[in-house]
Amino acid sequence: MSKKILFISCDWGTTNFRLRVIGTEDLEVLGEEASDWGIQRINIQWKKTxxxxxxxxxxxxxxxxxxxxxxxxxxKLALYDVPILVSGMASANIGFKPIDYKPLPFNMNGSNLLIDHFSYGQLKGLVISGVCTDTDVIRGEETQLMGAFDTLTNRDGFHCFIIPGTHSKHIFVEQQEAISFKTYLTGEFFELLSTKSILQHSLKTAETFKHLSHQSSFQKGVKHGLHRNFLHEVFQVRTADIFQKHTKEENYFYLSGLVIGTELKDLLQVQPSCQYHLVTSSALAPYYGLALQELNITYTLHHSEKALIKGHYQMYQQYYQNSF
Amino acid sequence: MSKKILFISCDWGTTNFRLRVIGTEDLEVLGEEASDWGIQRINIQWKKTxxxxxxxxxxxxxxxxxxxxxxxxxxKLALYDVPILVSGMASANIGFKPIDYKPLPFNMNGSNLLIDHFSYGQLKGLVISGVCTDTDVIRGEETQLMGAFDTLTNRDGFHCFIIPGTHSKHIFVEQQEAISFKTYLTGEFFELLSTKSILQHSLKTAETFKHLSHQSSFQKGVKHGLHRNFLHEVFQVRTADIFQKHTKEENYFYLSGLVIGTELKDLLQVQPSCQYHLVTSSALAPYYGLALQELNITYTLHHSEKALIKGHYQMYQQYYQNSF
Structure with missing residues (x-):
């Protein structure tokens, strides 16, 4: 067997760290290591000592x-000369290699993203910058976006990539360039409301859509999020519990739907010719899938981890492929 | 001097307790005692022992x-035979006297609110119920509403009472009856976002509108709250800090405006003939005043504590005045 050509995909977030060894031929994950050594923890450690x-x-x-x-x-592989492609919060001020945000537009092949090379002993690699508009910022999702875009057969026209998360992103691409995006605090709002607000007593986590009523509660939440005032509708979670109209599990799904519906309502203003993409994990896909259905939006599903690896591969191709 | 006829106004909340001795002639506050003996603390104490x-x-x-x-x-007064009028969370399940919510409509003289009398040794008084719609609940604000309404010279027509707070209320009154209301989690959202979310690092409390830029930041927040997607706009607080576009104090006022503007946007749908009232403390009045100005809404300002006392007085008149 000939020696495989490898690169290392590194996702370095605020609270998590993940390394994956990838074969360039088929982008297969050969091995993976993850931990809670996010940049915040390292920064605190560094400040202490x-x-x-x-x-x-x-x-x-x-x-x-x-x-x-x-x-x-x-x-059982020597990995020290394998190039490491790093994205995420590693490029933040308190990160590994602080890099300015690249102002939009940026090209889908990553050629005009800012990068910073590093080498340390035998280690070598590069850190990828975030991107910004006048009023918004991204770190990490630019790499997933590139990866997801690279799988498209039709790259022309107008595309919207929805990347759910603590801070969800809607990124718009035209002529193979990211031209605008918006951040939504969807995941963070849900977390705060379900664990820190008065609503915490009125809901209970449950397995995704285990019962039909979970699904209809979620759909009702999405509808209310799309068309009503979020700041009032959240209180329905409490009153539905007081009046015993819904179970605490149903309330959990109603609140999920309400927050996601509120995020997605801006899509009601997007031009009809837009091609939609959902870049997410298998955990969130059913939620956003059902929500997009409420908006009559059809979309292509991209697995977020595969998109990330593919994005790192594009940067590998740009900066390392010729050197082998 | 003839002996003054008195009643006692009691505001019993989840976390606070307040007693005021009131003269019936001019509703003057003769004395006041307050503490953190809210119903929650008492309930915990009771459960323990x-x-x-x-x-x-x-x-x-x-x-x-x-x-x-x-x-x-x-x-230096004997107060044990003075009737005590209690409103607030005292009528909740874990409160002093659990009473069902009175379903709307309810009359502005309080005659069809539910009450429960109590006597304990020499103590005597009554607890006032909350009110409800099919999907919403109030406890305490019904009494403030009655009090504020009682001061009106023109009681006909359609009125909206805005009562800001942790859970703000908009109560609509027609033909001297409360016919609908909505709760908004305005205060709770602001608290969560400014102290528990990622935004906490991007803002700083400041004295109300000390600088002109505080006022314009607040007004910008209100405008965005009225017309844009809250779940996205909150992130502006963070990016304005990252890009050093605004000071942390300006961000504080922007976020206040954004949350209040989001609450008030439902008023854009209310019939133009509506007469508006703001029932609040002197701390919140400047915020809501400026926000309502953005909506071109003129309003009558009612001090919330005076409204509460006046509301208790109405219940006193209903149930105790003839007995003297």
């Missing part, structure tokens, strides 16, 4: 090396 | 007596 800027990069590299070591052992 | 239902009422009466004692000493 040292404050020299030079020293700072070392803290991040040490985390990279620790995880690479574990992967090397697991796969 | 005893669970007999009979015993339960005693726990609440003991709190009443303790505060009455303090007031008696302060004012």
């Amino acid at each position: 040292s404050k020299s800027e030079k020293n700072r990069e070392k803290f991040f590299c040490d985390v990279l090396i620790k995880h690479l070591d574990a992967l090397s052992k697991k796969l | 005893s669970k007999s239902e009979k015993n339960r009422e005693k726990f609440f009466c003991d709190v009443l007596i303790k505060h009455l004692d303090a007031l008696s000493k302060k004012l």
